[in-house]
Amino acid sequence: xxxxxxxxxxxxxxxxxxxxxxxxxxxxxxxxxxxxxxxxxxxxxxxxxxxxxxxxxxxxxxxxxxxxxxxxxxxxxxxxxxxxxxxxxxxxxxxxxxxxxxxxxxxxxxxxx
Amino acid sequence: xxxxxxxxxxxxxxxxxxxxxxxxxxxxxxxxxxxxxxxxxxxxxxxxxxxxxxxxxxxxxxxxxxxxxxxxxxxxxxxxxxxxxxxxxxxxxxxxxxxxxxxxxxxxxxxxxxxxx
Numbered sequence: 001x002x003x004x005x006x007x008x009x010x011x012x013x014x015x016x017x018x019x020x021x022x023x024x025x026x027x028x029x030x031x032x033x034x035x036x037x038x039x040x041x042x043x044x045x046x047x048x049x050x051x052x053x054x055x056x057x058x059x060x061x062x063x064x065x066x067x068x069x070x071x072x073x074x075x076x077x078x079x080x081x082x083x084x085x086x087x088x089x090x091x092x093x094x095x096x097x098x099x100x101x102x103x104x105x106x107x108x109x110x111x112x113x
Numbered sequence: 114x115x116x117x118x119x120x121x122x123x124x125x126x127x128x129x130x131x132x133x134x135x136x137x138x139x140x141x142x143x144x145x146x147x148x149x150x151x152x153x154x155x156x157x158x159x160x161x162x163x164x165x166x167x168x169x170x171x172x173x174x175x176x177x178x179x180x181x182x183x184x185x186x187x188x189x190x191x192x193x194x195x196x197x198x199x200x201x202x203x204x205x206x207x208x209x210x211x212x213x214x215x216x217x218x219x220x221x222x223x224x225x226x227x228x229x230x
Contacts, residue, residue, distance in 0.1 A: 032217060034217065043224075049217075049218065086155055086156075090216070101219065104155060106153075106154075106155050
């Protein structure tokens with residue numbers, strides 16, 4: 001079964017502390033994984049994807065196929081990082097032609113001053 | 114233009130009404146999506162259009178009827194909805210469907226908040 005698990009509903013840290021938002025997935029094929037973010041009163045938007053191996057706003061995420069994880073990390077949290085974070089997995093139909101994103105339940109990151 | 118525009122922002126309808134949600138993008142994206150999002154929950158996929166053809170229907174009740182008149186427009190026709198259908202309906206698009214570069218990088222609209230009385 002295709003599934004994304006984000007075990008924490010809420011993660012609360014102080015400004016300047018390291019952050020790790022956990023994401024585990026279940027998928028039989030070769031996964032494509034993403035982190036999407038939703039700031040208060042803003043649209044859901046892409047934060048980063050494993051294919052590009054980039055760092056956005058100081059966040060990084062490494063795909064670990066052995067542990068089936070794609071945790072999101074930032075060494076020093078900022079107050080403006082407070083938002084809802086969704087891990088997402090792209091999954092495909094039998095023909096492999098049509099993709100869809102499966103979202104985890106989301107983790108609210110709260111960065112306190 | 115790098116946005117997905119959804120109208121209306123808010124919609125209140127009775128269970129016997131017929132209404133439509135509209136979505137527009139001018140980024141040349143060839144995959145368009147409808148998602149439903151309840152409060153504090155992740156978006157749930159409803160429909161995917163690939164090159165203007167319906168490619169995924171996630172067993173959505175027939176009271177929701179999608180339509181893709183052209184590559185820039187996506188509609189969701191609503192009829193005989195139930196109060197439990199009240200939610201934020203999100204439209205999204207991606208450069209292309211499938212896998213790899215440009216796929217699954219979704220640009221979301223701000224959503225249409227639907228209340229069914």
